[in-house]
């Protein structure tokens with residue numbers, strides 16, 4: 388076998404007749420013939436070697452180096468000599484080089500399909516052009532659509548979760564094989580009948596791990612009544628976090644008190660005066676006020692529609708917001724004020740604050756001089772930023788000057804800790820593993836518990852629940868449910884009630900090892916795929932890429 392025939396498509400069935408090379412166009416043209424003298428009639432199967440005529444098909448093949456390759460495939464028409472056969476003349480078939488009607492060789496189609504699956508239309512075309520696999524977008528997408536789906540082995544352990552096809556508008560469902568960590572299917576919505584129908588079509592699922600939405604519980608019950616349902620542990624903790632956040636929202640004043648107390652304590656221990664966090668500038672305040680107005684309006688509308696009997700789903704669709712937002716509004720009758728953004732008050736000056744404070748405390752307070760000094764240390768912020776900070780320092784200093792005794796040194800200023808205790812940060816402080824809490828976290832948490840008996844109880848119950856989920860301790864579930872149900876904190880009573888309503892699945896979450904971790908991974912993959920498709924993702928294309936590029 389010579390080198391050239393090694394490079395041919397399907398060298399066992401075709402041989403190279405002639406070739407030509409056009410350096411100007413960087414094109415190699417190969418003329419190929421069938422190796423076999425005889426061919427079988429596709430209808431009766433009889434062998435024939437009587438040639439009627441020839442015709443030629445032109446196909447694109449994989450490039451050789453920098454050269455595009457065009458295949459001219461010479462195909463014979465032969466007579467069928469079987470008198471009983473209806474077919475008089477037939478064309479020989481060479482599926483290894485040319486599928487019926489194809490204008491590309493199978494191996495080129497295979498590569499293009501792989502590119503399309505991995506990158507989608509637009510990016511696939513762009514890469515294809517660079518690696519000598521030029522192709523237009525529609526062709527690429529057609530190939531992806533034609534790629535056969537893998538045979539789905541019905542998983543015995545199935546993970547179910549929802550994902551946003553269009554955030555706040557359309558949600559679908561992802562099914563993942565939790566044993567093989569492979570995606571199984573995408574469902575077009577997150578309704579019970581859809582899941583039930585899929586389960587009926589794929590009998591044999593023994594365990595279903597799901598979030599705690601009623602729709603999936605019902606779908607699983609209807610479609611696979613024999614399967615064990617497992618509430619996902621992450622979702623259990625998330626539901627707890629939601630309940631706890633409501634508790635903390637109602638105790639916003641106590642949160643502020645705990646935080647202020649901590650700040651004062653730290654300052655007293657160090658004998659320093661903390662610099663308070665910055666106040667946002669006027670236009671930022673204006674924008675924030677606008678956003679608050681819109682949230683306030685939405686809050687009113689949601690509650691109004693609910694009061695006239697609309698369902699959460701209908702409200703979400705009507706107002707164009709997510710179901711989750713609707714329920715977030717419905718959790719609080721009073722409008723919940725937002726906490727500060729996590730990066731609020733961050734500034735380019737942050738890394739140099741301790742430098743500024745050091746100079747300030749030792750008496751070097753001239754703005755221009757400080758600015759030059761910082762610039763030498765690669766400070767890239769503006770003078771105005773520095774000036775605003777110095778203004779704040781002067782403010783703190785001035786507020787105590789009145790109490791200063793003449794001749795005593797001015798108080799030492801220290802940067803205040805950045806943490807702002809919002810309902811959300813407080814919630815995650817409680818849910819954080821004890822081993823991941825800093826000394827400061829622990830002190831803050833203790834202060835928080837000390838504020839009111841309700842907070843003491845809520846934090847205690849939340850910590851116990853988190854621990855029993857993380858420790859997989861089903862024996863501690865029943866006592867916990869009882870204590871929460873008998874407790875004083877309304878939100879946790881409700882939470883316990885909802886857990887009891889889903890008792891078997893919740894208990895299974897503590898006894899079985901399955902979790903939706905692999906589903907989250909697949910959802911992240913799905914999001915990446917969706918973003919590559921520039922939001923024009925048709926579900927069928929997305930599903931193919933999701934299942935085949937795995």
Ligand SMILES: [Zn+2]
Pocket residue numbers: 428429430431432433467468469472473474
């Ligand atoms: Zn025949």
